[in-house]
Amino acid sequence: xxTLLQSLQTVGRAVLTVVAAVxxxxxxxxxxxxxxxxxxLWGPHLLPQMARIGVDSLPIALxxxxxxxxxxxxxxxxxxxxxxxxxxxxxxxxxxxxxxxxPVLTGLALSGRVGANIAAELGTMRVTEQxxxxxxxxxxxxxxxxxxxxxxxxxxxxxxxxxxxxxxxxAGWVTAQGLLNMSSQEFIxxxxxxxxxxxxxFSAIKAASFGLTVTGVGCFFGFHTRGGAEGVGxxxxxxxxxxxxxxxxxxxFWAAIxx
Amino acid sequence: MxxxxxxxxxxxGTKHVLRGLDLEIxxxxxxxxxxxxxxxxxxxxxxxVGLLQPDDGEVWVDEHNVSRLDAESLYTLRRHVxxxxxxxxxxxxxxxxxxxxxxxxxxxxxxxxxxxDRVRECLAMVDLVGYGERFPSELSGGQRKRxxxxxxxxxxxxxxxxxxxxxxxxxxTTAVIDRLIVKMSDELGVTGVVIxxxxxxxxxxxxxxxxxxxxxxxxxxxxxEFKGATDPVVRGFREGLPELMEGTTS
Numbered sequence: 217x218x219t220l221l222q223s224l225q226t227v228g229r230a231v232l233t234v235v236a237a238v239x240x241x242x243x244x245x246x247x248x249x250x251x252x253x254x255x256x257l258w259g260p261h262l263l264p265q266m267a268r269i270g271v272d273s274l275p276i277a278l279x280x281x282x283x284x285x286x287x288x289x290x291x292x293x294x295x296x297x298x299x300x301x302x303x304x305x306x307x308x309x310x311x312x313x314x315x316x317x318x319p320v321l322t323g324l325a326l327s328g329r330v331g332a333n334i335a336a337e338l339g340t341m342r343v344t345e346q347x348x349x350x351x352x353x354x355x356x357x358x359x360x361x362x363x364x365x366x367x368x369x370x371x372x373x374x375x376x377x378x379x380x381x382x383x384x385x386x387a388g389w390v391t392a393q394g395l396l397n398m399s400s401q402e403f404i405x406x407x408x409x410x411x412x413x414x415x416x417x418f419s420a421i422k423a424a425s426f427g428l429t430v431t432g433v434g435c436f437f438g439f440h441t442r443g444g445a446e447g448v449g450x451x452x453x454x455x456x457x458x459x460x461x462x463x464x465x466x467x468x469f470w471a472a473i474x475x
Numbered sequence: 476m477x478x479x480x481x482x483x484x485x486x487x488g489t490k491h492v493l494r495g496l497d498l499e500i501x502x503x504x505x506x507x508x509x510x511x512x513x514x515x516x517x518x519x520x521x522x523x524v525g526l527l528q529p530d531d532g533e534v535w536v537d538e539h540n541v542s543r544l545d546a547e548s549l550y551t552l553r554r555h556v557x558x559x560x561x562x563x564x565x566x567x568x569x570x571x572x573x574x575x576x577x578x579x580x581x582x583x584x585x586x587x588x589x590x591x592d593r594v595r596e597c598l599a600m601v602d603l604v605g606y607g608e609r610f611p612s613e614l615s616g617g618q619r620k621r622x623x624x625x626x627x628x629x630x631x632x633x634x635x636x637x638x639x640x641x642x643x644x645x646x647x648t649t650a651v652i653d654r655l656i657v658k659m660s661d662e663l664g665v666t667g668v669v670i671x672x673x674x675x676x677x678x679x680x681x682x683x684x685x686x687x688x689x690x691x692x693x694x695x696x697x698x699x700e701f702k703g704a705t706d707p708v709v710r711g712f713r714e715g716l717p718e719l720m721e722g723t724t725s
Contacts, residue, residue, distance in 0.1 A: 341566075345564035346564050348526050348558075349565075351524075351526060352524055352553055352627075353577050353578040354554045354578070354581045355550075
């Protein structure tokens with residue numbers, strides 16, 4: 217009986233913690249929307265954040281896309297085994313990169329690079345009272361710290377993902393020619409066969425939602441950091457884990473809603 | 476006009492830190508709040524500038540009830556309050572000059588040249604001329620505290636809140652900071668609230684000394700009255716004799 221009660225208490229506490237966290241996240245989101253009108257506070261930081269979140273993330277995103285494109289082409293060829301015309305390699309590489317692997321793999325990788333970075337940075341500012349100092353100097357910390365990061369994520373993730381999509385397809389094309397003895401025409405024929413411009417928009421929409429998620433979650437955990445260096449580490453880890461989970465859920469959501 | 480804390484209550488989880496704290500600070504006065512570690516001194520200070528919200532009670536600064544102010548009014552009020560943090564809380568990605576200029580940049584009336592001049596003036600006041608282009612990580616703890624002080628006074632605030640401004644500083648730097656606090660009060664009429672453990676400093680800079688004990692003000696009076704107080708809790712704290720305080724409740 218005692219064990220049952222203890223288990224119920226544990227579950228109850230966990231549920232309360234999650235509900236409280238969702239509530240705090242909602243409040244932070246509301247504050248961020250309200251802070252949008254404080255352009256003078258966040259405007260000057262937008263471009264530097266776009267460079268940090270977007271441009272600086274390109275190497276890792278493109279590295280992942282490059283090898284994903286290679287593997288997709290090889291696996292497609294292996295799977296088709298002569299039963300399906302080889303030009304469908306182009307179809308599979310193109311569709312898979314644009315609809316799924318480009319946005320999702322990039323989103324997951326950037327949840328580590330960008331999300332953890334934001335959580336650690338804001339978390340350190342929180343535990344060293346720098347956020348309190350901002351407040352005492354009459355700066356709205358949400359407008360100053362959160363808004364430029366979230367907008368930068370929203371704007372730059374689609375750019376990074378589209379570039380990753382392109383490089384993945386290019387890598388697939390090179391692989392098809394170099395290792396699968398396919399001609400360029402065959403690959404492009406397959407690529408164009410089921411190509412729909414909407415796919416690119418779908419990829420960008422997913423990427424934008426992942427950008428909001430990664431930066432928003434990073435800001436949330438950074439803002440609510442407690443407990444010194446250990447707390448900062450915990451915030452960074454949680455930011456990555458939670459953002460990754462939301463990305464996967466959003467991936468299914470967008471597929472169900474938009475396809 | 477003054478700062479008034481009325482029946483302030485604050486808990487963190489099960490820890491009841493402030494239990495009906497009452498304190499009034501007259502305009503132009505400097506009041507030191509003393510008390511043991513963890514007695515809630517910094518918590519009380521953060522309520523004055525709205526960094527913490529009370530569970531119960533009121534905080535008044537001039538005619539403003541701080542806990543009832545909307546966000547914009549609170550930011551407006553904060554432009555008149557300087558806050559010196561215990562560990563300086565400098566923005567570590569900015570130079571010292573940019574740190575000091577942060578508050579000034581919120582004042583739209585100032586040009587960049589006027590800001591640069593004021594920054595130099597404030598750094599000179601804390602004896603840090605020529606440090607403007609350095610970063611906080613290149614400074615010692617004492618220098619960082621002095622930058623925090625310069626940042627807080629840069630906007631010429633009407634109120635100054637000091638959270639242990641001299642803790643960890645050498646005696647000479649402590650004297651420099653003490654003199655600045657006295658100067659702020661005597662020459663500029665700034666109202667000051669100082670959290671400190673350093674009784675020598677407290678006696679040197681304060682018009683009034685208040686002792687916080689078990690979440691309430693146990694004693695309030697002039698430095699001379701504090702020195703002569705016979706309350707065993709005050710004596711125990713003043714003379715470093717914890718046995719005098721044991722078994723005493725508020």
